[in-house]
Amino acid sequence: MVQANDPARPPIRVSCIQFAPQFGDVAANMAHATDIVRAAAAEGSRLIVLPELASTGYVFESQAEARSLAEPVPDGPTTRAWAALAAELNIYIVAGIAEVAGDTLYNAAVIVGPEGYIGTYRKAHLWDQENVFFAKGDLGFPVFDTAFGKVGVAICYDGWFPETFRQLALGGAEIVCIPTNWVPMPDQPAGEAAMANTLHRAAAHSNGLFIACADRVGVERGQPFEGQSLIIGPKGWPLAGPASRTETETLSALVDLDAAGRKDLNTFNSLLRDRRTDIYG
C-alpha cells in the first residue's frame, strides 16, 4: 500500500556528522564542521545532520557563559553561515545551536537549505543542568516541508519520550533528524551499546520513520559523550552505524523517503491507524 507523496521522488543521501566540538570556540567548531560538511556533500549527501550545540559545545558553567555563546536565529552568524553553506553546496543542514530570543535561551536546532533558513526546533525535554541554562521548547514538534521530503527534528533527551516520534509521525514527518549529545545513562552496564540506539530503533519501527542521529564524541569539562551515531530505516534496522564511541566519523546512507509512507503491515494492520486512541488516557 504505497502512499507516496511523489512517485518520481528519487532517494536522497543522508549523512550524520559525529565530531568533538571544542567548548566555546565557535569559530574553530564552524571551520572544522564546515570542512566535514563539504566532504560529505562532495560524496553526494543532500541532508546533513550535525550534533546538538555543535557550534558552542555543551557543558556550560553559568547562565552568563551560555548567554555569551547563544545567538539569535535566523539572524545570527552561525545560522547565516549554515544557510550560506547550504546554498553554495545545494544541500540541507540540520544543526544544533544555542539560541537567544529576547531574554530567553533555547537548546535549539536550525534547518537550512538551498533556499535559505527553513525553520527552528527548540528542545522540548531538557536534560539535567540544561534546565538551568535553557527554557523548555515552546514550538511543539514542527514538521518542515522541504523539496526532498518532510523533516522532523528532535534533540537528545527528546528521544526518551515516545510521544516525540508519535507527534512527528502524525504530523507527517518522513525522517527525523536528531542532533544529540548522548551521555552515559545511570546504571548503564559497562560495555553495553548506548541505550539511545535501542530507543531510536524502537521509535523508527513503531512509527515507520527514518531517524538520523548525529552524536558528538569527546570529553568536555569531565563529561564524556557516547558517540554511536546511527541512521535507522523505517523498520527499525540500522542503515549506517552505529559509529564508534570516540572518533570523528561521518555516517551516510541512501534513503528512499517514500518508504516512510508505507505504514501498512498487512491487510489489517497499519502503524498509526491501529492506535487505540479510544482507550488511551
Added chain:
Amino acid sequence: MVQANDPARPPIRVSCIQFAPQFGDVAANMAHATDIVRAAAAEGSRLIVLPELASTGYVFESQAEARSLAEPVPDGPTTRAWAALAAELNIYIVAGIAEVAGDTLYNAAVIVGPEGYIGTYRKAHLWDQENVFFAKGDLGFPVFDTAFGKVGVAICYDGWFPETFRQLALGGAEIVCIPTNWVPMPDQPAGEAAMANTLHRAAAHSNGLFIACADRVGVERGQPFEGQSLIIGPKGWPLAGPASRTETETLSALVDLDAAGRKDLNTFNSLLRDRRTDIYG
C-alpha cells in the same frame, strides 16, 4: 529518590515460560504447562508468565473453530485450573486465553493468585487475522494490585504501541507481564534478533518498568514463532534471556519491584514527570 510503596517488600522471583502449545489440544497444553509451572514454583518463582493463547494455540482457521476453543472467564475450566494451581503453589500466574463473553471472543489474559481469580486483560491491538476472530479489547489497560506489587498485562502487538506502556506506567504498574506469540516482522533481516526485544527494552527504559515477555516457539499451521522470551529491568537491560528461538525454556530473574518506583534520573529529571503533555497533541 526512592519512592518505595513498602520498604519491607522483598524481591520476587519472576519466570517466563516459553513452550510450544499444540493447536487445539487444551488438555495436553494445560498438562504440559502445569508441569513447567510446578518446576518453576519449586525453584522459588512467585510470578509466572505464560504465552498468548497458551492453552489453545494461535492459528485459528475459522470463527467457529475459535469459538469452539474459547472459554468464559473466570468461570471456565482453564481459568479455574490456573487459579487452583496458583492457590496450591502459592504463586501468581498470568496466562493467555481465548475468552468468550456472550457472543464475543477476546484474545485475553487472566491473572490469578493464591486468593483466586484476580482479573482479565483483553488485547487492545489485534494483529492480522486476529481481527477476524476476536473483538478489540474493551477493558483499557488495568493495573492489578496484588500482594507483591502492581501488575500490568499486555499481549504481543500491544507492545508495538508505546502508549500501552505509558498507560500502564501512569496507572502505577511496576511490572508488565507480556503473554505473546511473536511472529517474524515483514522485512526482518535474516539472523537479526527479534525487533520485539528492542521495542520492549525501550519501553522498560522510557517508563522505568520491569517487563516480562513469555513467547511461544514452534511452527503452527505454517506460522513460525520467534521465541526469544525476555525479562527486562526498569533501565531497559535484560535480566534474563533472550531465550532461544526454537526451544522450550524457562527464564527466571529475581526482581526488586521497588526499583520501578525510582523514576528520578537526576536532580532535574524524572521519567513520567518530564513528559510535555502541554505540547503533545
